[in-house]
Amino acid sequence: MATVEASGSDGQGVETSVTYYRLEEVAKRNSPKELWLVIHGRVYDVTRFMNEHPGGEEVLMEQAGRDATESFEDVGHSSDAREMLKQYYIGDVHPNDLKSESGKLLVILDLPHPGRHPLRFSLSLLHGGGEQILLRRLC
Numbered sequence: 001m002a003t004v005e006a007s008g009s010d011g012q013g014v015e016t017s018v019t020y021y022r023l024e025e026v027a028k029r030n031s032p033k034e035l036w037l038v039i040h041g042r043v044y045d046v047t048r049f050m051n052e053h054p055g056g057e058e059v060l061m062e063q064a065g066r067d068a069t070e071s072f073e074d075v076g077h078s079s080d081a082r083e084m085l086k087q088y089y090i091g092d093v094h095p096n097d098l099k100s101e102s103g104k105l106l107v108i109l110d111l112p113h114p115g116r117h118p119l120r121f122s123l124s125l126l127h128g129g130g131e132q133i134l135l136r137r138l139c
């Protein structure tokens with residue numbers, strides 16, 4: 001685990017920080033006692049959500065400790081479900097463990113957010129040679 005202070009602030013002098021987790025650390029949290037998963041490069045601790053998940057705890061257990069992006073998207077979760085993710089967010093996958101979907105070089109640019117009500121989003125772009133650039137705005 002590594003905590004990195006982001007270069008930006010929210011304009012009111014409040015520093016933002018991100019905790020990075022290696023995938024091997026996430027993989028250890030694969031039991032009902034501690035259940036983490038990765039969705040779109042972000043790490044979620046869904047231990048306390050297991051019993052409440054409308055889709056059941058079995059599907060979460062199947063994805064425990066893994067990248068659940070594909071199965072999460074396959075279900076077509078609602079915007080409410082996406083909103084709920086925030087409650088369980090604990091950090092990002094370490095940049096060294098991120099792979100671009102094209103298999104080519106992944107460049108990560110962290111953008112500070114100047115607004116009063118910071119928003120968290122990420123945007124992927126395909127660049128000329130086919131490498132993927134992830135623009136990530138920190139909250």
Ligand code: HEM
Nearest residue numbers: 044046054055059063068071072075077078080081084085
């Ligand atoms: C933290 C992560 C997750 C959250 C917050 C979440 C939340 C929800 C919510 C709120 C629903 C109700 C329907 C909706 O509003 O879309 C739902 C349904 C469901 N979820 Fe998840 N979910 C998560 C992860 C997953 C994963 C990893 C799977 C893996 C397959 C999954 C499979 C399902 C299924 C099968 C349903 C039932 C769909 C239906 O009956 O139509 N969910 N989830």
